[in-house]
Amino acid sequence: MSTIHDVAKLAGVSPMTVSRVINNSGYIHKETRARVEQAISELGYVPNALARSLRFKQTHTLALVITDITNPYFTTVARGVEDAASEQGFSVIFCNTDESRDDEAEYLNVLVQKQVDGVLLVPAHSSPDSIAFLREREVPFVVLDRRIPGTQVDMVHCDSEQGAYQLIQHLLELGHRQIAALSGPEAVMTAADRVAGYRRALAERGLADSAVAYFGEFTIDSGYRLAKRALKLSPQPTAFFAANNFIAVGALRALREANLPVPEAISVVTFDDLPESMLVDPFLTVVRQPAYEIGRQATRLLLDRLSDKAAAEPREIILPTQLIIRRSSAAPQLKET
Amino acid sequence: MSTIHDVAKLAGVSPMTVSRVINNSGYIHKETRARVEQAISELGYVPNALARSLRFKQTHTLALVITDITNPYFTTVARGVEDAASEQGFSVIFCNTDESRDDEAEYLNVLVQKQVDGVLLVPAHSSPDSIAFLREREVPFVVLDRRIPGTQVDMVHCDSEQGAYQLIQHLLELGHRQIAALSGPEAVMTAADRVAGYRRALAERGLADSAVAYFGEFTIDSGYRLAKRALKLSPQPTAFFAANNFIAVGALRALREANLPVPEAISVVTFDDLPESMLVDPFLTVVRQPAYEIGRQATRLLLDRLSDKAAAEPREIILPTQLIIRRSSAAPQLKET
DNA sequence: TTGTAAGCGTTATCAC
DNA sequence: GTGATAACGCTTACAA
Numbered sequence: 001m002s003t004i005h006d007v008a009k010l011a012g013v014s015p016m017t018v019s020r021v022i023n024n025s026g027y028i029h030k031e032t033r034a035r036v037e038q039a040i041s042e043l044g045y046v047p048n049a050l051a052r053s054l055r056f057k058q059t060h061t062l063a064l065v066i067t068d069i070t071n072p073y074f075t076t077v078a079r080g081v082e083d084a085a086s087e088q089g090f091s092v093i094f095c096n097t098d099e100s101r102d103d104e105a106e107y108l109n110v111l112v113q114k115q116v117d118g119v120l121l122v123p124a125h126s127s128p129d130s131i132a133f134l135r136e137r138e139v140p141f142v143v144l145d146r147r148i149p150g151t152q153v154d155m156v157h158c159d160s161e162q163g164a165y166q167l168i169q170h171l172l173e174l175g176h177r178q179i180a181a182l183s184g185p186e187a188v189m190t191a192a193d194r195v196a197g198y199r200r201a202l203a204e205r206g207l208a209d210s211a212v213a214y215f216g217e218f219t220i221d222s223g224y225r226l227a228k229r230a231l232k233l234s235p236q237p238t239a240f241f242a243a244n245n246f247i248a249v250g251a252l253r254a255l256r257e258a259n260l261p262v263p264e265a266i267s268v269v270t271f272d273d274l275p276e277s278m279l280v281d282p283f284l285t286v287v288r289q290p291a292y293e294i295g296r297q298a299t300r301l302l303l304d305r306l307s308d309k310a311a312a313e314p315r316e317i318i319l320p321t322q323l324i325i326r327r328s329s330a331a332p333q334l335k336e337t
Numbered sequence: 338m339s340t341i342h343d344v345a346k347l348a349g350v351s352p353m354t355v356s357r358v359i360n361n362s363g364y365i366h367k368e369t370r371a372r373v374e375q376a377i378s379e380l381g382y383v384p385n386a387l388a389r390s391l392r393f394k395q396t397h398t399l400a401l402v403i404t405d406i407t408n409p410y411f412t413t414v415a416r417g418v419e420d421a422a423s424e425q426g427f428s429v430i431f432c433n434t435d436e437s438r439d440d441e442a443e444y445l446n447v448l449v450q451k452q453v454d455g456v457l458l459v460p461a462h463s464s465p466d467s468i469a470f471l472r473e474r475e476v477p478f479v480v481l482d483r484r485i486p487g488t489q490v491d492m493v494h495c496d497s498e499q500g501a502y503q504l505i506q507h508l509l510e511l512g513h514r515q516i517a518a519l520s521g522p523e524a525v526m527t528a529a530d531r532v533a534g535y536r537r538a539l540a541e542r543g544l545a546d547s548a549v550a551y552f553g554e555f556t557i558d559s560g561y562r563l564a565k566r567a568l569k570l571s572p573q574p575t576a577f578f579a580a581n582n583f584i585a586v587g588a589l590r591a592l593r594e595a596n597l598p599v600p601e602a603i604s605v606v607t608f609d610d611l612p613e614s615m616l617v618d619p620f621l622t623v624v625r626q627p628a629y630e631i632g633r634q635a636t637r638l639l640l641d642r643l644s645d646k647a648a649a650e651p652r653e654i655i656l657p658t659q660l661i662i663r664r665s666s667a668a669p670q671l672k673e674t
Numbered sequence: 675t676t677g678t679a680a681g682c683g684t685t686a687t688c689a690c
Numbered sequence: 691g692t693g694a695t696a697a698c699g700c701t702t703a704c705a706a
Contacts (some may be wrong), residue, residue, distance in 0.1 A: 001474055003683055014693045021687060027691055044473045049450040050391050051683035054698045059387070061430070069419070072615065075412045082406070083432055091430045093398070096419055110428060114398070136381045137338055158477070161464040184501075221597060249615065256618075276614050278409065278586065341698055351677050356701060364675055388699035391682045 003041040011039035020257045022047060053115065062302065063111045065104065066122045066145075067218070070096075071246065072275045073291050074122070077145065079121055080295025090117070090304055099124045099185065099217070105133070111278060112137050118302045120144055120295075124192045125187050140305045144298040145318070146189045154305065156317040159270070160190045163321040165286040167241055167269045170285070170323065172205055174265065176239040176335025180230040181211070182251055182286040183243035184218040191215060192273060196242045218243070223250025238332035242270035247285060263330035273324065285329040288322045339380040348376040351417040359384055371398045376664070390452065399639065400430045400448045402441065403459045403482075407433075408583065409612045410628050411459070414482065417632025418457055425640055427454070431557045433544025436522065436554070442470070444665070449474050449483065455639045457481055457632075462524050477642045481635040484653070491642065493635040493654040497527045497608070500624040500658040504578055504606045507622070507660065509542055511668045516547070517567040519588055520580035521555040528552060531580045531608060560587020568595060575669035579607035585621060600667035610661065622666040625659045 001298045001305040004022075013032060013087075013316035020026045039045070064081050066074045078094060085092045093116065095107040111119060119141040123130055131151055136143045143153040144308045171179055177228070181198045184191035195213045202211050212233060223246060230237055231254070242248035247330040248270035252262060260266050273288040297317055345352040350369060357363045358373040372665055376382070390396045401418050403411045415431060415450045422429050430453065432444040441461045448456060449471070456478040460467055468488055471478045479491040508516055518535045521528035539548050549570060553559035560583060566598075567574055568591070577592075579585035585607035592599055599605050610625040 003686095005683080015683085016685075016693060017691085020496065020692085023685085029691060032691080039676095046446065046474060048391075048447045048683050049398070049447075050387055050452050052685080054385075054387050054391060054682095054700095055684055057687090057698080059451075068416075069406070070412055070416050070612070072409070072412075072612075075407055075409075078431075079405075079407050079433065086432070086444075089447075091432070091451065093428045093430050094415075094419065095423070095428070096416065107423075109383065110386075112383045112427075114396075115385060115387050137383060140474060151410065236700085247616075275407070275409075278582075278611050278615050342699080343702095352699085353677060353701080354675090357676085358690095360701085362701090366675060385699050387683085389698080389701080392701060394682080448680080 002045045003048065006043055007036065007039045007045050010043065010070075011036045014152060016114060030069075041209060057115070059115050059117055060089055061093060061114070061116045062118050062299070063095065063116045064120045065095045065105075065107055065111075067099050068096050069094060069223050071218075072263065072278070073245065073272045073289065074145075076275065076291035077122075077295035080292040080297075081299045082295075084296045084299035084303070089249070096153055097122075097124045099188070101125050101127075101129075108133055112139055117306055118142070119260055120298050120302060122146060123148060123189075126189050128160045140302060142298045142302045142305075144294055147193075152314045154301055154314050154316070156301060156319070157190075158289045158294070158321045160193035161197040161200070162324075163271060163289070164194040164241070164243075165201045166197075166321070166323045167171055167271075167285070167287050168198050168201035171239045171241070171267060171269060171327065171329060172201065174239075174267070174329060176332050177207060178210060178233075178235055178237045178285045179239045179241055180233065180237040181213040181243065182223055182226040182230065182247050183215050184222075184247070186215040188218075191218070191243055194241075198241055201273040206256060208250070212237070216247070220246045220253070223247030223256045226249070227251035227254035228258075231260075233254075237266065239267040239269070239329070242268065245270055245272040245274055245284075245286075262328050264333065266326075267329040267332070269329050282324075283327050285326045286324050288324055290319050290322075293319055338372075338385075339382045340385065341382075343380055344373065344376045344382050347380065348373045356464075364434050367557045382458055394452070396452050396454055398428045398430060398451070398453050399451045399455050399457060399459045399636070400432065400444075401433060402432045402448075404436050404461065406431060408555075408581075409615070410582065410609045410626065411482075413612065413628035414632035417433055417629040417634075419456070419632075421633045421636035421640070424636075427640070434459075434461045436525070438464075440460050441467055444501070449476055454643055455479070457635050457639060459483060460485060460526075463526050477639060479635045479639045479642075481631055484530075486526065489651045491638055491651050493631055493638060493656070494527075495631070495656050495658045497530035498534035498537070500608060500626070500660075501580075502538045503530040503534075503623050503658070503660045504537050504608075505538035507662065508576045508578070508604060508606060508666060509538065509544075509587075511604070511666060513669050514544060514547060514575045515572055515574045517570065517574040518548070518550040518551060518557075518578045518580065519560055519563040519567065519597055520552050521559075521584070521586050523552040525555075526582045528580055533538070535578055549574070553584075555583055557583045557587040557590070560584030561591045562587070564588035564591035565595075568592075568597075571602055574603065576604040576606070576666070579605065582609040582611055582621075582623075599665050601670065604666040604669070606666050611636055619661075620664050622663045623661050626662055627656050627659075630656055
């Protein structure tokens with residue numbers, strides 16, 4: 001790979017002149033410019049962004065730290081991020097933590113070393129370690145999807161508590177009184193928030209005592225296992241509230257295995273839609289989060305921070321969710337008929 | 338952010354000594370090391386990878402250029418790439434071209450500037466431009482998912498022609514004689530290959546004349562439109578062969594709209610499974626490509642190239658596909674009953 | 675065991 | 691209009 005020196009030599013000028021041509025800065029003789037451009041294309045010269053970044057302390061690179069790109073919700077978030085970033089000439093490094101604190105810490109360390117201009121973080125845990133780490137090193141960041149309680153940071157997410165509340169309201173209106181919640185890791189804010197919304201909805205109807213919430217992981221396997229456990233309850237629940245799409249899929253499998261038709265035997269509602277693109281025949285009643293917008297707006301916010309060195313107040317952007325009622329939820333059937 | 342000089346000053350040594358501590362190279366007095374380590378943690382010092390990369394001409398960063406991370410097939414590829422990369426301490430920048438040549442060229446330019454160590458490329462077109470560009474600049478790369486005909490490059494993909502052949506064979510065995518192919522852009526190798534496999538299967542049964550192949554895009558919309566066109570054929574097809582999952586979903590929508598039940602009225606088979614994680618009740622007969630393995634092996638191959646400077650022969654890794662027969666394909670119903 | 679000098683590829687600054 | 695010089699943060703080679 002040729003350098004600015006090679007180009008300079010070939011064009012019979014100094015590197016500085018080449019630099020000026022590349023960056024369209026300063027005055028330059030028309031003829032000189034032509035010679036330089038000729039040399040550039042002859043050599044297939046491409047400027048070294050590393051050297052540039054070293055000087056400018058700007059890499060035009062962001063990092064997206066999520067739990068798992070394979071989750072369609074995060075896939076869509078990622079697309080929103082990449083679109084917003086590339087619009088402004090930024091590249092995006094992506095990292096999968098699988099909810100592991102260690103992996104998260106490791107990734108953040110590498111990213112800081114690589115001098116990314118900013119980080120979009122879906123925290124694997126609510127502890128302030130990662131936040132503190134980035135802050136100390138003065139790396140701008142935005143937390144997305146999950147809120148971090150008690151810290152003043154930029155955040156973009158949906159109101160999980162409220163979304164869960166809506167879903168449970170819906171079930172209550174249908175007549176359900178035994179609803180089990182199948183959630184993710186208790187240490188993850190969204191998992192906890194969704195259970196909180198569930199409890200609030202029940203409490204408001206004086207059903208606080210009927211609440212049964214299981215914490216597990218945001219995976220199909222976990223959803224499957226939690227559902228199996230919930231089925232052993234007595235009285236048996238008439239509805240499941242899954243805290244995300246993977247858990248819902250796992251629960252549906254467990255129900256099928258147990259020959260319990262949905263929604264006839266048990267209703268199922270969940271957070272996070274499966275992508276429209278993949279659904280021939282949407283079935284699940286869900287609270288949909290605007291994944292693409294979350295990614296996009298978080299990135300916008302981050303990029304704003306980068307240009308505005310002025311450290312404004314931390315902003316919390318809460319995007320609206322949408323309740324979509326489909327066939328997986330119906331009125332419970334009477335037991336003694 | 339503090340530099341190696343800051344650490345050196347605080348520890349009362351030279352930057353070189355700090356460097357040695359960080360990299361565990363050369364001899365160093367135990368006490369000095371302790372002092373340096375103390376200074377490092379006190380300052381929260383993180384080495385600047387940019388400066389390092391500038392010297393070593395190694396960024397430990399790869400790029401993944403795909404068409405759309407939102408396609409679950411590519412999502413899984415991406416996960417395979419990231420896993421394999423991070424195992425070896427590499428980061429991954431991801432880019433979505435949406436099958437646009439211009440976007441692809443633009444991205445590659447930026448990536449070369451950023452001195453990525455290698456590129457994993459799903460080419461938006463079969464022309465040799467991108468390949469030539471990378472080659473001239475001596476950036477190692479591996480082409481994945483799609484083959485580039487007539488060029489000697491590292492490639493990892495499945496045998497699209499053969500996969501399509503299998504799907505059509507399956508339909509033929511069920512008794513179908515009017516099968517329409519709904520494919521992607523003719524300029525994209527996989528789209529063309531899949532149609533070729535379709536034609537070969539038909540030709541072997543002496544049905545070459547019945548072949549009707551439509552080229553469009555690898556999107557739901559396109560699948561929808563192509564299916565609508567195909568339905569106007571006379572005689573009407575008894576089966577659709579979709580060249581990828583998005584096209585299949587679009588086709589299924591068109592069929593539902595036309596009140597044509599699958600598979601009773603029309604069978605549908607396709608390339609690329611929808612992710613297991615999203616399917617409560619898998620329905621489509623598919624040829625599954627091992628997406629994760631494609632990503633993983635392509636990355637391995639690329640990383641091998643990076644360590645083995647020895648320019649070995651280009652390798653073409655062809656991974657096996659898997660025919661999965663489900664409910665979307667069945668024997669055609671007799672017209673005159 | 676530790677330090678000095680030079681250079682990786684750019685560009686801002688100041689001369690000419 | 692154009693060029694020499696120094697600096698961004700780090701490490702290899704050499705010296706002490």
